[in-house]
Amino acid sequence: MFKTASFYYMSGTGNSFKTAVWAGEKLKERGCKASVIPMEKAALKNTPPSADNLTGIFTPTHAFTATWPAIKFALKMPRVKKAPAVVIACRAGAYYGPLPLPGMEGTACLIIALILLLKGYDIRGFAGMDMPTNWLAVHWGMTEKHAQYFYDKTKREITAFIDTVASGRRIFKGIPSWIMGLALIQISFMYVIFARFMLAKIMFADEKCTSCGICAANCPYGAIIMKGNKSKKPYWTFKCESCERCIAYCPEKSIQAAHSYIIILCWIVFGLAGAVTSQVVLPLHMSDNYITATLFQIAYTLGFFYIGYHILFFLTRFKPFAWLFSHTTFTKIYRRYHQSDVTLRDLKDGK
Ligand SMILES: Cc1cc2nc3c(=O)[nH]c(=O)nc-3n(C[C@H](O)[C@H](O)[C@H](O)COP(=O)(O)O)c2cc1C
Known part of the structure; x- marks a missing residue:
């Protein structure tokens, strides 16, 4: 079990932040001290990741991949030897009439996990988590009642995810989403280099x-x-x-x-x-x-x-x-x- 955890987040409207907080609270129950740190403020050199520390990257999904700040952050992370890490991509849960549907993280987890793997991290798990959709420049925001459904769902899922990782097992979720993400990679690429x-x-x-x-x-x-x-x-x-x-x-x-x-x-x-x-x-x-x-x-x-x-x-x-x-x-x-x-x-x- 880890002694500490450093969860780095990029978050526009609080979904990825909140998911990292729920993950941290679960680890706290298990006697681990978790810090939830904004990527833009993180001083990685002061706290080099180690075997006792679980590193977490929490990012929203933008155009079926990780956000550019999260990719840049992962690229800047120090090289390590087998420090444990997890990646969480929050995605757009949405209601279509009375029906709640999941978002699609595509390659978001995959790309960050791959960068970390190449830097020597031991990837213990990754998953997409449905939180309320937030592209407010394009569509309306969710009602509190509908949002609550996704908060409850994601709180349950991130808690179970962290429990699995903390008990020494690995967990990789979202294979259909990776496949779709790879099929849509040109959209993600054009978005990251251009549309954003x-x-x-x-x-x-x-x-x-x-x-x-x-x-x-x-x-x-x-x-x-x-x-x-x-x-x-x-x-x-x-x-x-x-x-x-x-x-x-x-x-x-x-x-x-x-x-x-x-x-x-x-x-x-x-x-x-x-x-x-x-x-x-x-x-x-x-x-x-x-x-x-x-x-x-x-x-x-x-x-x-x-x-x-x-x-x-x-x-x-x-x-x-x-x-x-x-x-x-x-x-x-x-x-x-x-x-x-x-x-x-x-x-x-x-x-
Ligand atoms: C520009 C933009 C693009 C997005 N693209 C996707 C997407 O491809 N797939 C998806 O499931 N959600 C997408 N979303 C929704 C967010 O990833 C989702 O609402 C996330 O929970 C927001 O997290 P945050 O509050 O931490 O920023 C997009 C949001 C924005 C603003």
């Missing part, structure tokens, strides 16, 4: 924003800056990981995803893409080279998102535009979600 940068560039604060700065102060990646002279407004940089913390915890529910803007922008970007490709790419003979052409298209699309976002940010500083964009987005009417008893302080400091 674009998602930040549709967020804005509407006319209800009080410039309190809570979103910027609590962004785990320092991706939000408060910009402006008279009244400062949040501006999302390319560092954003779409963890959804800002939109989930905004006290005024003022943070929105600009759906009408994104439709117009995509129409311009992808409508013009054909013309630009034939006028610019073809004359430069880029189209002969698949890699050059792809890189050009990525740079071109990101460039458009960057410029477009500056225009959106500028316009939404004026109340009529802020009102217009906020009344042509679904997030205005969507219910918001974060894990019910996780505060911003919990997420920032860990346990």
Whole structure:
């Protein structure tokens, strides 16, 4: 049995954090001291993993794989000799009418476990855990009643998982999900290298924003800056990981995803893409080279998102535009979600 446990989490809306806390509580009952630490604050060099210490990585699933901060974190972990480790990927449990359905972690556990294995860790187990779905820029948040179903289910499952590991057995869950994840690997790949940068560039604060700065102060990646002279407004940089913390915890529910803007922008970007490709790419003979052409298209699309976002940010500083964009987005009417008893302080400091 381990003497200590270090559970590192990345968590936007508290699901992965809470799952790590439940795992820690179970170990505590068995006389083991568990720390639940935010990845962005972890000082790995001070606490090198050892045989007596169970290392845990807790990450949400983004696009059927682990989040980029969790992958980067695993890559930075020190090399060890046979230190025990577990990986947990929280995924989107959702209700379809009266029916609760599981999410899909895909390659999330697999990729982190593989990195740790190559670093010398002894992987004791991994599993996907269903917690309420949290992609608030895209869909509505779950009701408390439905969320409670997933809290109870995951608390039971993580407790059983940790019990198994603590009693010296190994547990690997989710084979159908790995297979699906491997089949969808190109989506995960495109998301990690490309799409996650674009998602930040549709967020804005509407006319209800009080410039309190809570979103910027609590962004785990320092991706939000408060910009402006008279009244400062949040501006999302390319560092954003779409963890959804800002939109989930905004006290005024003022943070929105600009759906009408994104439709117009995509129409311009992808409508013009054909013309630009034939006028610019073809004359430069880029189209002969698949890699050059792809890189050009990525740079071109990101460039458009960057410029477009500056225009959106500028316009939404004026109340009529802020009102217009906020009344042509679904997030205005969507219910918001974060894990019910996780505060911003919990997420920032860990346990
Ligand atoms: C950008 C984004 C992509 C997501 N992709 C997936 C996915 O592919 N599969 C899945 O089951 N859940 C997906 N989710 C849902 C989250 O993984 C899930 O709600 C998780 O419990 C959130 O944990 P957190 O509160 O610790 O961030 C996604 C969420 C976001 C914001």
